[in-house]
Amino acid sequence: MKNKWNALLLAAAAAACVQADAGRPNVLLIIADDLGLGDVGCYGSKWIKTPNIDRLAAEGIRAMDAHSTAAVCTPSRYSILSGRYYHRYPRNWNGEALIEADRPTIASVFRDNGYATGYFGKVHTGWGEPSKDRKHRQDLDWNRELPRGVLEMGFDTYFGTPFTHNEPPFVFVKDRHVVGLDPDDPLICIPKDVERGPWGWGASKGAKAAHEARPVDQIDLIVTEKAIEFIKGTAGKKPFFINLALVAPHVPVAPSKDFKGRTELGWYGDFVEQMDWCVGQVFQTLEQLGQADNTLIIFTSDNGAIFHKEYLAKGQNSNLDFLGQKTDAWEGGVRVPFIVRWPGKVPAGKTLEPLISLMDISKTVWAAAGIMPPAGASPDALNQLDLITGKTDRAIRNELYMIGITGTALRSGDWVYIPQQGSCGITTLESATWAIQLADLGQTNSDYNVDGTLKEDAPGAQLYNLRNDPGQSKNVIRDYPEKAAELAARFKEVSKR
Known part of the structure; x- marks a missing residue:
């Protein structure tokens, strides 16, 4: 009898856990790279069609005064992941893992509360420990298991580019290893002061199979497929948090052949439309699995767009009428698209006027999941949940420190x-x-x-x-x-x- 009661209690506890998980939302954070407000249809793009992103906005909220904390990739992404201003980092960055191993991150708090966590795409927050002997950002042995990096930020798994896709090494990394690496054909990184490489940030040589496994025009397509595989393997078993960091439309602007010629704007417009297609593929997967309505989706960009002469000449105003561009502390460098969809919680088709920072994402999505973060987590972030769910229309954040180069x-x-x-x-x-x-x-x-x-x-x-x-x-x-x-x-x- 005692064993029978124990079995019943265990079954009830398991059922309660399943029920609790069913009530907790999945969280999908999609970050484009150097995407301006004027590149998105629902913000007023005249040249580029983004129906999948526009659908998220139509079924959710669209912020008009959303800002990154920085006008370039690394400090912006650091703030998103850590909920902390980048200028608090105690040294000049040289490619090491930026976020200390014991610092709570958006992902580690989710993982510690029963979520599956996955990072897919560009990571630009470094690898390994800080060292005065490190000669340049990529100064690692890429032919061995990689040191502290994405997994130590609280992610169960990672697949993507180890820096931005115009910086060496030009390969994919899965968890702690370069994808497709042949031990008999080692990977060699050459710093930019020795050889500028194809895009001015250095070169990577050797490792023919590893380089071929990351075709420049397929990066977002491959990364999106990996994210979809993670969703299919996780959905319904436990809630998940995904950081999907797409490389478009950052240079090199490289749409795949299936998307070239889609727009009158040229490859830039084609690249953005390919990115929008990737967003649609992920959303379609959520719908097919019955998870779309229980997934809080945020779509944004790490900073404003950088201008390209050939597209500007055609009339593409990627940052609308905001002054400046990527790298600037003027508005064009730091004002970004920001869309949230969460049916039944976030009102559909609404625009928000108050100031929002990407740094606030962590505390906002933790609150949405009913998670109380540990002391000291995301110290500079603010919980914007009441604003995005329509419980208030008053500004929660009134101050923001923003970095240009x-x-x-x-x-x-x-x-x-x-x-x-x-x-x-x-x-x-x-x-x-x-x-x-x-x-x-x-x-x-x-x-x-x-x-x-x-x-x-x-x-x-x-x-x-x-x-x-x-x-x-x-x-x-x-x-x-x-x-x-x-x-x-x-x-x-x-x-x-």
Whole structure:
């Protein structure tokens, strides 16, 4: 009798666990790479069709004031994963694993609460330990089991590119090993100061089979298939958290042959439409498995778009009317698309006006799953669940510190303060002769002449009111000296590590 009761109790406990898991949402985070607001149909793209992303927006919310914490990949993704400002990292990054092994991440908290966790696609947060002997980012032995990396951030499995797809090594990694590697044909990484390689970031040589396993025009297609395999193997057994990090439309712009010629914009538009197709394939899988309505889906980009001369000439305004581009602390570098679909919880077809940061994703999705994070997890993040579910329409976040490649900005309510001249990125960086700069963008800023040169009497710092001037056309720092002084003092506080 005692054994019978024990068996019944175990069965009841198992049933309770299944029921509890059934009530917890899956979470799918899809991050595009360098995708601007103007590249997405529901945000106003004229040249590119994105029906699958648009469907997510039609069945969910679309944020109009979503921002990354940085205008380039690595610091933005660090903040998403750790819920922490990148400038708090204590050293200059040289390719090591950025997130400390004992620091809670968005994935580790899910895993510790019974979720299956998978990372698929581009990872740009490093491998191994920091060392003064490390000569460059890729200075590892790629022919052995890889050191601390994605799995130590809380993911059960990983498949993707070990850095961005224009940085060596140009291979796929599965968990801790390079895919397709032949021990008799070792992989060799060459730093950019020795050989610039195909895209200026160095080269990888040897390892013929491993390089062939990652055709540049198939990366997102292969990565998406791996994510789908994970969903099929996990759905219905336990809830899952997936970080799907697509490489489009980051350079090299390389759509597959099936997508070339889809748009009048050329390969850039084709690449974005291929990315949208990948989003559709994942969503279709969720529908087929009966998981679409119990999956909280977030679609976003790690930073704003970078401009390409040939597409800009055709009228493609990837960042809409926001000033600047990727690398800049101006709005064009950090304002991003942000869409959330979660039927029955998130209202359909609604736009959100308040400020949202990608850094807030972790605390928001943990709250959606009913998870209480451990002390110290995501210290700079805010829980935006009440905003995205329509329980409030008031701003939860009023301040955000944002990084460009040569400077930083502070958002405070409607105000943006920048304690220096220029875009804090390539748009006004004289040495970035390869980039499209301010004079060629067709954008205006009161500190600059029509030819893109800085005016002699331009203030040494900048202040903009985004409610009155979302395009940051007029620096009003001399009109509001008290507000400038207030934000300058606050900037000094926030910028401390």
